[in-house]
Amino acid sequence: MKKLLIFFSLIILATLQLSWPSALTVFNIKPDLLLIFAVSSVFYFNFKVALAAAIFAGLLKDAFLPSGAAINTLLFSIWSYLTFRLSSQISTENNYIRLAIVLILALLNNAVLGIQSLNSGNFIPVGIFLRNLLISSLYTGAVSPLIFKLNRKLSA
Amino acid sequence: MFKLSRKTITSLLLIACLVLLVSIFSPFFKNSAQKTFKPHLSLIGLLKRECAGIIFYHRNMLDLGRLKYETEVLRRKLFDLREVEQENLRLKNLLSFKQKSPFRLVAARVIARSPDSWSSSVTIDRGRYSGIRRGMAVINTMGLLGRVVESSETISKVLLINDPSQGVSSIVQRSRQEGLVNGSLGSNLIMRYLPDDAQIMIGDIIITSELSQVYPKGLLIGKVVNIGKEFSGLSRYAVIKPAADLSSIEEVLVIIP
Numbered sequence: 001m002k003k004l005l006i007f008f009s010l011i012i013l014a015t016l017q018l019s020w021p022s023a024l025t026v027f028n029i030k031p032d033l034l035l036i037f038a039v040s041s042v043f044y045f046n047f048k049v050a051l052a053a054a055i056f057a058g059l060l061k062d063a064f065l066p067s068g069a070a071i072n073t074l075l076f077s078i079w080s081y082l083t084f085r086l087s088s089q090i091s092t093e094n095n096y097i098r099l100a101i102v103l104i105l106a107l108l109n110n111a112v113l114g115i116q117s118l119n120s121g122n123f124i125p126v127g128i129f130l131r132n133l134l135i136s137s138l139y140t141g142a143v144s145p146l147i148f149k150l151n152r153k154l155s156a
Numbered sequence: 157m158f159k160l161s162r163k164t165i166t167s168l169l170l171i172a173c174l175v176l177l178v179s180i181f182s183p184f185f186k187n188s189a190q191k192t193f194k195p196h197l198s199l200i201g202l203l204k205r206e207c208a209g210i211i212f213y214h215r216n217m218l219d220l221g222r223l224k225y226e227t228e229v230l231r232r233k234l235f236d237l238r239e240v241e242q243e244n245l246r247l248k249n250l251l252s253f254k255q256k257s258p259f260r261l262v263a264a265r266v267i268a269r270s271p272d273s274w275s276s277s278v279t280i281d282r283g284r285y286s287g288i289r290r291g292m293a294v295i296n297t298m299g300l301l302g303r304v305v306e307s308s309e310t311i312s313k314v315l316l317i318n319d320p321s322q323g324v325s326s327i328v329q330r331s332r333q334e335g336l337v338n339g340s341l342g343s344n345l346i347m348r349y350l351p352d353d354a355q356i357m358i359g360d361i362i363i364t365s366e367l368s369q370v371y372p373k374g375l376l377i378g379k380v381v382n383i384g385k386e387f388s389g390l391s392r393y394a395v396i397k398p399a400a401d402l403s404s405i406e407e408v409l410v411i412i413p
Contacts, residue, residue: 018268018279028343028403029273064268066277066305066315113274122320123348128341132273 014060031143038076042083044155054080079105103141253297260412276319283310293411299376299399325368331355345396
């Protein structure tokens with residue numbers, strides 16, 4: 001039942017991310033709800049469930065991207081694993097620590113995607129690169145407490 | 157017959173004098189009486205109003221609630237009507253454009269946008285069943301939007317021209333100067349590989365060139381808003397403002413070759 005709820009939550013979050021209202025965009029940037037869910041699942045569920053959620057979230061995101069490579073599936077799995085390893089080293093009970101982890105991973109995720117885009121020969125102006133890297137990560141971090149609440153309710 | 161006694165006449169005269177006196181002094185009486193009674197009457201009036209207010213408060217409160225609800229419903233209806241009006245206008249434009257256009261076009265609606273900030277794409281509600289195939293050009297009434305990069309039975313993915321991986325072979329309409337228009341993820345496009353002596357100026361119209369394998373020749377891309385020199389100093393670039401507003405596309409037309 002819980003797994004089914006996680007599945008439906010991911011579908012709803014993906015739908016929300018794909019049709020994010022333009023009134024809620026900041027400099028044309030929207031938060032990465034699927035990344036937040038993938039990372040925060042580690043805090044609330046066991047690792048297997050969290051990893052499955054991360055893979056499914058990555059697949060959902062990749063399904064709507066123009067490039068064929070499943071880079072988000074790979075990255076979300078890596079972030080999920082790293083968060084799991086980190087949570088065994090430090091206490092991740094505090095919401096601020098969780099928020100910081102999401103923020104750092106959002107920065108890393110955006111940096112990897114941006115560098116990969118530049119590496120494949122695309123021209124991205126510095127201003128737009130920084131906008132995508134910083135504002136997107138900050139917005140993702142700012143929205144994360146709401147997804148934490150959702151995950152907490154799902155895990156209860 | 158009309159003979160009155162002295163006593164009666166005296167009485168009548170007395171009454172007349174009394175009436176006269178009263179009528180002379182009545183304004184003073186009236187004024188003082190009004191002055192005396194005013195506070196009481198005001199107080200009673202106030203109390204009556206307040207009592208009536210308290211008695212009818214609940215009814216007024218219910219009325220207010222009902223009116224607020226009605227206002228909200230009407231406001232929503234007005235909003236819906238405005239939305240329908242705008243949609244009607246857009247669809248009318250699309251239809252007239254479709255009828256005038258020399259291309260075979262399939263109209264589609266945008267159902268989703270790119271889930272991340274590192275690419276610029278939209279998903280449309282038409283796919284292979286409607287004759288849409290990978291590589292087809294996508295436009296709207298304003299100009300070029302992009303090309304289909306993936307198509308399933310019922311939906312297709314369109315890579316917009318402001319995606320950095322998108323390159324459109326284009327020319328300046330006035331001077332026929334050739335260049336390559338690239339996306340930059342921002343609201344503007346960049347026309348690159350322009351020679352130092354390129355015949356291009358601010359305000360020039362940029363259209364697709366016949367060298368393009370994907371796009372039909374002559375599709376409007378946008379207008380030059382700025383010209384600069386590349387970092388290498390070997391060539392120049394032009395900043396193009398797309399004719400179509402890429403951030404708020406709702407309906408598109410796919411060109412079927």
